[in-house]
Amino acid sequence: MKRHLIAIAAAASLASGAASAQDEPLKIGAAVYGLQAEFMQIWSAALEEHPAVESGMVDLTIFDGRYDALVQQEQFETMITQGFDAIIFVPIDIEAGATAVQAAADAGIPVIGSNTRVNSDLLTAYVGSDDVQSGYMEAKIVLDAIGCEGNVVIIEGPIGQSAQIQRLEGNEKALAECPNVTVLQQQTANWSRAEAQTLMENWITAHPGEIDGVIGQNDEMALGAIEAIKAAGLAVDDFAIAGIDGVTDALMAVKRDEMSSILQDARAQAQGALDLAIQAATEEDHAPMSDIWEQYPDMAWAGGTEAEYNVPWTPVTMENVDALLERRQ
The missing domain is CATH 3.40.50.2300 (Response regulator)
Known part of the structure; x- marks a missing residue:
């Protein structure tokens, strides 16, 4: 009887382990050019506030590139070695960043560009502004x-x-x-x-x-x-x-x-990129979880299949500045 109970417990443990493995969060990294100034701090904070991160669906790691293309390259190598499911890339250099994207593509890891561009046709998608x-x-x-x-x-x-x-x-x-x-x-x-x-x-x-x-x-x-x-x-x-x-x-x-x-709407760029990263990592139809798609209806989700998503600019005026400041509270 005791052996039977042990067998049942072991089977339950295996089933639980299989379920846990299936329900493991997506491992997504964000390689940003630098976190010294406020704009990228706002961008990074918005990424951490994405519903998929807050719910535990995504295990997010943000890497500070320290304004150095070589540092960003090394961070890509770390994410590749650790088997990340997707990478969001905000490069410091339009040309040097292409090497990092190539390495991720060779490893089968999708890369979503955001905010700044890289001269590579291997990006899965790009979310930024003109x-x-x-x-x-x-x-x-x-x-x-x-x-x-x-x-x-x-x-x-x-x-x-x-x-x-x-x-x-x-x-x-x-x-x-x-x-x-x-x-x-x-x-x-x-x-x-x-x-x-x-x-x-x-x-x-x-x-x-x-x-x-x-x-x-x-x-x-x-x-x-x-x-x-x-x-x-x-x-x-x-x-x-x-x-x-x-x-x-x-x-x-x-x-x-x-x-x-x-x-420049850092929140829309960051959260839009994460929705696209989830789509690319799961290779399934993903209903975007951020509300930024309702905020900018002209920037249609289109099933997450577009190569580029263009977040509009908003001129700051005396009429809208107080409302914009309230969002920072």
Whole structure:
């Protein structure tokens, strides 16, 4: 009788183990270029708040790429060795990131791109926003404010990242419409507020009284320029300043009428990418779990079969800034 009970217990244990194995959470990694600035912190927090992560359906690991393509490559190798089911990729370098995607593809692991692009046709899908469009929009805001005449400076993102390349393309498209505007200086500050402040301090010294507008390819760098202007004892409202992302400090600066910003929806990019990663990992029809698909009805889920999903930009205005700030509470 005792042996019979042991046999039953063993069978039950095996069945339980089989059920557990079947119900194991999907192991999904997110390789992001860096977590130092607020935008990618917002993006990462949104990923952790996805219903599939909160319910335990997905076991999520976020890797900080530390703004280094080699570090991201090593993180891909770790995920491949550990048998991750899918990877979400936000690359620091449009070209170097292709090697990592190739390695994952060779291992049979689907890769979903988000926010920044990689020059590879092996991505399962991409969820992001049109950076050429945002670059044009922010530059046009600055150029309209200075009446299409005068001098501007451009503070660029990390050289070789898709957002830097495409936002610059948009910047230049707007500048081509204003032949009487001169670009006095143009240099990278690597998405960093501190680096941008140093650049702007140097430019104010080199071009006293000559700079009319500042085109910052992200908000952090536009905010750094504002800090430099204030430190120099100059009036911020003597400059037309624009950035991209809609980070919290930029929203506050818009409210103070110190700059313009264009909101990049980190939550939609991150959670949309995770829905697509689940679809790719299970190879089944997956009903998307995030509410972002209702938020942007023009960005149709389409069964998760599209190669690209384009999240719209939202210009930050005096009319919507308070509502946007409330979302950060």
